[in-house]
Amino acid sequence: MDYQLGPQDVLVVDLWGATQAYFQFEVSPEGTIRPENLSPVYVNGLTIEAASNKIIDRLSQIYSGLKAQGNNPPTIFHQISLGNIRTINVEVVGEVAKPSMYSLPSLSTVYTALHAAGGPTENGTFRKIRVVRNNKLLSTLDIYPYLSSGIRSGDVRLKNGDVIIVEPYSNRIKLDGEIKRPGFFELKNGESFSDLLVYAGGFTSKAFKSTVTVKRNGDREREIIDVDQDGFEDFRLRDGDLIEVSAILDRFSNRVIINGAIYREGEYQLTSDLTLRKLIEKAGGVRGDANMSRITIYRTSDDFSQSVIPVDLEALLRGDVADVMLLREDVVQITSIYDIKEEYYVQVSGEVIEGGVYQFFNGMTVQDLIILSGGLKESASGSMIEIARRNSNRGVNSAADIITLSIDQSLTLDSEDRNQILKPFDQVYIRKSPGYTVQQQVTVEGEAFATGVYTISRKDERISDIIKRAGGLTPYADASGAILIRKTEFSNTKSNNQISQESLQQLRQKVLNEESELKNISQTQLIERLKKLEEKVETDTQNDRVGSKLKKELIQDVSEQDSLMQDVVIKEEEPVAINLPKILDEPGSKYDLIVKEGDVISIPGSLETVRVAGEVTSPLNVRFDQSYSFRNYIERSGGFLVSAKKGRSYIQYPNGERREVKRFLFFKKYPKVQPGSTIFVSKKAEKKPLHLQEILAITSSLATIAFLVDRISN
Numbered sequence: 081m082d083y084q085l086g087p088q089d090v091l092v093v094d095l096w097g098a099t100q101a102y103f104q105f106e107v108s109p110e111g112t113i114r115p116e117n118l119s120p121v122y123v124n125g126l127t128i129e130a131a132s133n134k135i136i137d138r139l140s141q142i143y144s145g146l147k148a149q150g151n152n153p154p155t156i157f158h159q160i161s162l163g164n165i166r167t168i169n170v171e172v173v174g175e176v177a178k179p180s181m182y183s184l185p186s187l188s189t190v191y192t193a194l195h196a197a198g199g200p201t202e203n204g205t206f207r208k209i210r211v212v213r214n215n216k217l218l219s220t221l222d223i224y225p226y227l228s229s230g231i232r233s234g235d236v237r238l239k240n241g242d243v244i245i246v247e248p249y250s251n252r253i254k255l256d257g258e259i260k261r262p263g264f265f266e267l268k269n270g271e272s273f274s275d276l277l278v279y280a281g282g283f284t285s286k287a288f289k290s291t292v293t294v295k296r297n298g299d300r301e302r303e304i305i306d307v308d309q310d311g312f313e314d315f316r317l318r319d320g321d322l323i324e325v326s327a328i329l330d331r332f333s334n335r336v337i338i339n340g341a342i343y344r345e346g347e348y349q350l351t352s353d354l355t356l357r358k359l360i361e362k363a364g365g366v367r368g369d370a371n372m373s374r375i376t377i378y379r380t381s382d383d384f385s386q387s388v389i390p391v392d393l394e395a396l397l398r399g400d401v402a403d404v405m406l407l408r409e410d411v412v413q414i415t416s417i418y419d420i421k422e423e424y425y426v427q428v429s430g431e432v433i434e435g436g437v438y439q440f441f442n443g444m445t446v447q448d449l450i451i452l453s454g455g456l457k458e459s460a461s462g463s464m465i466e467i468a469r470r471n472s473n474r475g476v477n478s479a480a481d482i483i484t485l486s487i488d489q490s491l492t493l494d495s496e497d498r499n500q501i502l503k504p505f506d507q508v509y510i511r512k513s514p515g516y517t518v519q520q521q522v523t524v525e526g527e528a529f530a531t532g533v534y535t536i537s538r539k540d541e542r543i544s545d546i547i548k549r550a551g552g553l554t555p556y557a558d559a560s561g562a563i564l565i566r567k568t569e570f571s572n573t574k575s576n577n578q579i580s581q582e583s584l585q586q587l588r589q590k591v592l593n594e595e596s597e598l599k600n601i602s603q604t605q606l607i608e609r610l611k612k613l614e615e616k617v618e619t620d621t622q623n624d625r626v627g628s629k630l631k632k633e634l635i636q637d638v639s640e641q642d643s644l645m646q647d648v649v650i651k652e653e654e655p656v657a658i659n660l661p662k663i664l665d666e667p668g669s670k671y672d673l674i675v676k677e678g679d680v681i682s683i684p685g686s687l688e689t690v691r692v693a694g695e696v697t698s699p700l701n702v703r704f705d706q707s708y709s710f711r712n713y714i715e716r717s718g719g720f721l722v723s724a725k726k727g728r729s730y731i732q733y734p735n736g737e738r739r740e741v742k743r744f745l746f747f748k749k750y751p752k753v754q755p756g757s758t759i760f761v762s763k764k765a766e767k768k769p770l771h772l773q774e775i776l777a778i779t780s781s782l783a784t785i786a787f788l789v790d791r792i793s794n
Contacts, residue, residue, distance in 0.1 A: 561734025
């Protein structure tokens with residue numbers, strides 16, 4: 081180790097053997113260490129090895145076993161190492177990120193100091209970094225060999241007071257394009273483009289290496305220089321040069337392409353003797369679905385125009401027509417018979433387990449389609465099957481052929497119907513049995529003796545019937561506050577859409593999800609055809625309930641166009657105000673509604689408060705008092721605010737019904753208050769103050785009218 085000791089360094093001396101001792105000696109400002117009871121030892125400027133010899137010589141005056149005595153070897157062994165090291169002050173100046181004086185460990189080198197200063201700036205040199213010691217040039221560094229190969233050329237260990245100077249760059253060029261390290265580079269005098277390639281890491285795999293373009297600043301204008309590969313070693317670069325390395329052309333010199341109904345589609349090498357027939361053989365031959373009557377070769381001319389060469393594939397394979405020599409960039413397209421006709425399918429809907437679109441097979445029967453769809457539902461018992469077939473007689477008044485089959489009570493078809501052969505595009509409808517009805521439920525909640533879910537037993541069953549089945553009302557029920565919650569006509573319902581992109585996706589997914597991972601070639605080709613077909617078909621998301629959908633759109637359209645109308649919220653469930661006391665007193669009357677699927681009859685408990693809300697001084701809940709009127713509750717809440725619109729006040733009863741304050745001339749009739757009601761006081765519309773221009777315009781108009789009236793009257 082060539083480290084030279086100096087003041088503040090600490091030496092550690094460890095002795096073992098006949099004597100055990102441990103010492104730490106700090107080098108004094110005078111460059112000495114002072115062992116106990118011994119004279120000082122001068123170690124300044126010495127290496128660790130040289131200082132160790134002097135220290136052992138001095139310690140042997142006390143520890144004689146440190147040295148051999150005659151033929152006897154030493155009995156005391158030693159080890160001397162460097163403990164704490166001193167700190168040195170080094171100044172880094174010039175074009176660095178943070179020029180300053182730095183306190184560094186005495187083992188630091190020039191690279192350590194440059195790292196502490198943040199390295200050279202954009203204008204700083206990397207090729208000529210100077211180290212000055214005692215006002216003399218000690219070393220000059222070139223960082224590029226370190227960055228490219230890890231070699232630290234010119235690096236020295238620093239001493240206290242050293243100065244590192246980073247000057248501005250003197251010769252810089254820019255390298256751009258297909259190069260591994262594009263950017264700015266600094267070159268020394270005499271370095272060539274080959275040297276620059278080493279620093280930049282070389283060309284990329286896509287680089288055009290035969291020639292590079294150099295754009296140079298001349299005395300009066302710019303110039304371009306093409307440098308061939310043979311001249312890389314000799315070409316000398318100048319400050320400000322821009323070197324552009326372009327990419328090779330994105331084209332093939334010996335490629336032909338074959339697509340379509342072939343076993344191995346793709347790109348192939350064009351050899352001198354490659355013909356169409358040889359290319360088909362190289363691609364594995366044509367598939368069974370190939371259109372043998374015609375294939376097409378698309379040929380590109382030198383002027384990039386395209387021409388079409390039709391070939392009779394069947395005659396070519398028989399040898400009846402001459403083979404075609406292929407040229408560069410020829411594209412051979414072998415059309416599948418399925419590319420030029422509609423995809424065959426059949427559809428089943430209605431009372432089957434899984435309706436939808438299914439692949440058509442030659443000889444497919446109704447029974448086969450029912451099995452594919454998971455079988456018939458129980459609701460198909462005693463019904464019929466209707467097959468809608470595309471028009472075959474081409475009559476002007478004929479839209480479709482209808483074939484009807486019957487299903488017996490055991491969900492079977494007779495032998496003749498079972499073997500009814502289907503044709504492509506048949507739509508099979510499994511009708512529901514006329515007497516079959518799925519159970520429908522309503523819910524009773526609140527203050528009834530037996531709350532819960534009840535199944536509707538008759539199509540004309542009413543609220544009173546359901547309440548009777550629930551055991552009637554409890555003594556704590558508030559019949560006047562009962563409410564019916566009913567699904568609206570806007571409830572979401574799934575529909576049996578027409579043939580759509582979703583249906584085709586469904587068919588493709590059925591084929592993909594088959595348990596067997598080994599699919600035959602027809603299924604594989606079907607998957608590919610359906611994938612292409614999905615991209616061409618527009619999605620049809622028509623809802624079953626067209627009337628409900630249209631009504632919903634009309635309501636939304638009106639609310640958007642009418643600026644005076646508040647936003648309309650389309651709900652799937654809405655409350656229906658009912659008069660339960662009259663329903664129970666007069667079962668079957670006009671008040672007694674027929675229940676529907678999903679209805680909820682909610683019966684609250686007895687309510688003892690009245691809520692006052694809106695533009696009153698203190699909105700709150702007030703205890704119900706039979707003797708209180710509408711105005712009394714307003715007064716209990718502190719009275720109307722200045723912003724209150726008294727004539728638009730209303731009351732909402734527990735069953736959802738609302739009644740407003742009625743006016744006749746100067747008289748007001750307030751609605752009756754019931755327990756659980758909410759009194760709401762509306763707010764006046766905000767009035768905008770008139771601007772001076774508006775006042776002047778109104779005054780001018782009134783003056784004009786007065787003038788006209790006066791002239792007419794005279």
